[in-house]
Amino acid sequence: MSSGFDVKDSIMQIKPYVPGESKLTTDKPIRQLAANEAPMGASPKAIEAAQDSVAQLNRYPEGGAVALREKIGERFGFPPEQLICGAGSDEIIALICQAFTGEGGEVLYSQHGFLMYKISALAAGATPVSAPESNLRMDVDSMIEAITENTRVVFVANPNNPTGSYSTLAELERLHAALPEDVLLVIDAAYSEYVDADDYDDGSSLVAKHRNVVMTRTFSKLFGLAALRIGWAYGSADVIDILNRVRGPFNVSVPAQAAATAALDDWDWAMDAKDLNNRLLPVVTQRIRGMGLTVYDSVGNFILIDFDDADRAAAADTFLRGEGVIGRGVGGYGLPTCLRMTIGTEEDMDFVTEALTRFIESEGA
Ligand SMILES: Cc1ncc(COP(=O)(O)O)c(C=O)c1O
Structure with missing residues (x-):
């Protein structure tokens, strides 16, 4: 067309x-x-914080979402300088594709993976590649088989939407071990807060160990702030630095930052x-x-x-x-x-x- x-x-x-x-x-x-x-x-405290923030609608947001990153860091135990916030995790997915791939690059995800991976890959000029699943679960072997010299980014939604299935930490580690060091593994943990399984990891333990892994999260699901568009990611200093270069300077609105910060206080x-x-x-x-x-x-x-x-x-x-x-x-x-x-x-x-x-x-x- x-x-x-x-x-x-x-x-x-x-x-x-x-x-x-x-x-x-x-x-x-x-x-x-x-x-x-x-x-x-959403938490009544988050709603109140968003409402209070509208008195300042003439002001640009704090560009680096400093207070929110500090709050996320405190709540989940991650260094704030290794966090980035976005207008929903959708924006972070798009920024990852924009920064880490482009024409000639391939973006790999599993067969029934979240649709934004394909859309963001195409928007960046890259080729989307999907690997067959078995029993509606990400299949590590089929993902590994689909890796080529052009693979730049690998997305795993964990748990995945729409299947509801999850990959174990052992599976993610095996997938990561098969990736060249310059390929970015993105673990999209939008639904991670719901998961209690012992063999599950939101991806953060891989981020802590490896430069080429990033975990994305959202306030849209458990925290009920979908309307405000607010998500975040935890990655190595290098990955976060690259994403900050392509991020719009004021990408997360004032009410979104205020509500998300308050939501984390209302645990x-x-x-x-x-x-x-x-x-x-x-x-x-x-x-x-x-x-x-x-x-x-x-x-x-x-x-x-x-x-x-x-x-x-x-x-x-x-x-x-x-x-x-x-x-x-x-x-x-x-x-x-x-x-x-x-x-x-x-x-x-x-x-x-x-x-x-x-x-x-x-x-x-
Ligand atoms: C797996 C997954 N990742 C990311 C998102 C995007 O969420 P948001 O952009 O609202 O943070 C969704 C939304 O449905 C999702 O299902």
Whole structure:
């Protein structure tokens, strides 16, 4: 496809990201379960901090997000000078591609990996390469097989969206060991706060040991600040220095910095949000499995339901929308037989499971 402008061919290959929908034409209460957002909202302290900050809307933000980086460093135990903040982790993913690859470079990720890796790779002029997964999990051997002399950046979402699966620290170490030193391994840990598994690591232990590993995180999920667009990354001093060179000088807004800083001070709120999710996740999974549907094991704040048939998944989506439930079709991820559903409130989840039961009954009618 040609635009008539002198833009990179790879940009014209991008299929723009389609965000989860938030509106429906129904008079039923809407349950927005399409974008893995926090069902209980943000911490009241974070909301208050954002509100207070608007008195200074005429002022540019603090460009280096110094106070926020210090707070992140204190909370998670990382040196603030090895952190960078972005307008969502999406921005950091884009900056990584812009800085570490370009025409002739390859960006590797696994088959059902988060879509922004492909989009950001193409935007940077690089070639996206996806490696087959096994059982909807990143397969280290197939990733290693896909490494070429042109590989520049390797993305692993851990846990991955939309599959909900995670890679163990041992798997990540094995993948890292196979990478040349000038290839950057990006561990996208957007959902890491939800994960309790003993063999899981958010990537930070690899960052501490290796110059060519960076971990990305977000305030959009557990902390409920998706609207403000705020994410961050932890990497070696060299990687952070490179990213700071391509970062816009005022890339994170004043309300975003204020709210994120306050959110980290309200740790109990975040842990309550996690507990709610982690209590509902297995219950909802079991209930839907009990209906005869496949639900993949998830460690995130969402589940992936497999209807075994693309038409059936589409019919379920339409039925649920008629009930006010907005889930997420994941055909764009190569999973046309599946629907992804955020874990909402307890009431949302009761409603969703009842609505799915009604859907299955309606099929027999
Ligand atoms: C795996 C993964 N990484 C990154 C992001 C981007 O999050 P944000 O840009 O809101 O920080 C998402 C959002 O859904 C995600 O699922």
